[in-house]
Structures are given as structure tokens and as C-alpha cells.
Amino acid sequence: METRKGVISLKRPPSALLLITARLYTWEDLRPLQSAVAATWCLMLLASNQGWQDRLRAEAKEICGERIPDYNMLRKMKQLTMVIHESLRLYSPVMVNTREVFKDMKLGNINVPKGIQLWIMVGTSHTNPDIWGPDVTGACKEPHLYMPFGVGPRNCLGQDLAMMELKMLITLILSKFSLSLSPNYIHSPVLRLLLQPEHGIRLLVKKL
Numbered sequence: 001m002e003t004r005k006g007v008i009s010l011k012r013p014p015s016a017l018l019l020i021t022a023r024l025y026t027w028e029d030l031r032p033l034q035s036a037v038a039a040t041w042c043l044m045l046l047a048s049n050q051g052w053q054d055r056l057r058a059e060a061k062e063i064c065g066e067r068i069p070d071y072n073m074l075r076k077m078k079q080l081t082m083v084i085h086e087s088l089r090l091y092s093p094v095m096v097n098t099r100e101v102f103k104d105m106k107l108g109n110i111n112v113p114k115g116i117q118l119w120i121m122v123g124t125s126h127t128n129p130d131i132w133g134p135d136v137t138g139a140c141k142e143p144h145l146y147m148p149f150g151v152g153p154r155n156c157l158g159q160d161l162a163m164m165e166l167k168m169l170i171t172l173i174l175s176k177f178s179l180s181l182s183p184n185y186i187h188s189p190v191l192r193l194l195l196q197p198e199h200g201i202r203l204l205v206k207k208l
């Protein structure tokens, strides 16, 4: 089935159709939530780091001045892009991705038979010190293992839009407000289809 062009081919086995239908229901419902959850974690990280809030404000001021950011301005915001990617690495809304194996195959040294559901542990790969280094200060040794938007030809079609939404939201919030974490905030990430804050994120918001 080719969902990108809206063409449905019935040549694939019924199991593929069922899988894709389930997938579409899941992702269609979750898309706005994915962006909201990603924004929530990013704001939590920024609220706990005043230094990065200041850096992002300075970057936005330099690029936009007093104007509302447009697409070209948002594209130039390198530090903001880095912050969002770091937030997506640590708190990827989609922690587990799946692929069904349609024919017998070899994955490295492992024989994987047809019909197996492969689970890709995104969160584990995003925090593996063998890949990122013990304190994550160096360059990532295996950049393809950073996959908040999935992998391969079926990765997230909305990732550029999602990045722009996140950039716009964070820039507008930081231009007007200073954020800090409420003493009542309880840090408890929980996997409920998406990685969500179990008790929400409590922020103290101060007008600049």
C-alpha cells in the first residue's frame, strides 16, 4: 500500500493492510499530541536552565529583532534547533517504533524470519553511552541512531512542520516570558503510547 500518494494497492498480503490501517489510526490521532508533548518536554528543560533561555532569547533578538518570526528567520535559529533536538533525544515522544518483517532476512548476524514484529527501542538508543559518550559532550558516533522522527523511507512526513511549530512556539514564549520549574513539579516521564509527564509539567511563568 502506498499511503504517501493516497494509492491503495491490494497486492500486499492482508496482514500488511491490517497493520497499516492500525498504524494510520494510531498516528493520525496522535500527531497533534506528539508536537504538544515534544513542546512540553522542551519547555521543562528550558525552565530548568536559565542560561539556555537567555541564549535563545539573544539568538531570536539578533535574527528577528522585534518582528514575529517567519520561516526564513526560524531556519536561521541554530541554537534553538540544537535545543529542540536535544530535547527530542532525551524525551522522544515516540519511544518505540515498529516494523513488520515481510520476508526472511538477515539483520547483521541475526536471522529474522518473516512475520516477526521488530521493536526499535528509540529511547535506549538515544541514551546509550557507547553511542553518545558517557556525558554526551562529543559528536554522536552513529547519527542514524538518533531517530525521534523514525527511520528510512517511512519516516515522519511532518518533521519539518513539527520543527517549525516547535521553533515558533518556543521563540514566542521566550520573547515574552521567563520560565522556571515549580517546586511542585514531579519529574515522572511515563510511557503511555507517547512519553508523557505523568503529573504534567508545572512551570512558573514570569512576564519579562
Ligand code: HEM
Pocket (backbone or CB within 6 Å): 003, 004, 027, 031, 032, 034, 035, 038, 093, 094, 097, 098, 148, 149, 150, 151, 152, 153, 154, 155, 156, 157, 158, 159, 161, 162
Ligand atoms: C514532534 C512531533 C512529531 C514526532 C516526534 C513525530 C514522530 C513520528 C514517528 C516516530 C513516525 C513513525 C516513523 C517511522 O515509522 O519510521 C511518524 C510518522 C508520521 N508522521 Fe510524525 N511526528 C511528529 C509530528 C508530525 C506532524 C505535525 C505531522 C503532520 C502534520 C506528522 C506526520 C506524519 C506522517 C504522515 C507519518 C507517517 C509516514 C509514513 O508512514 O510514511 N508527524 N511521526
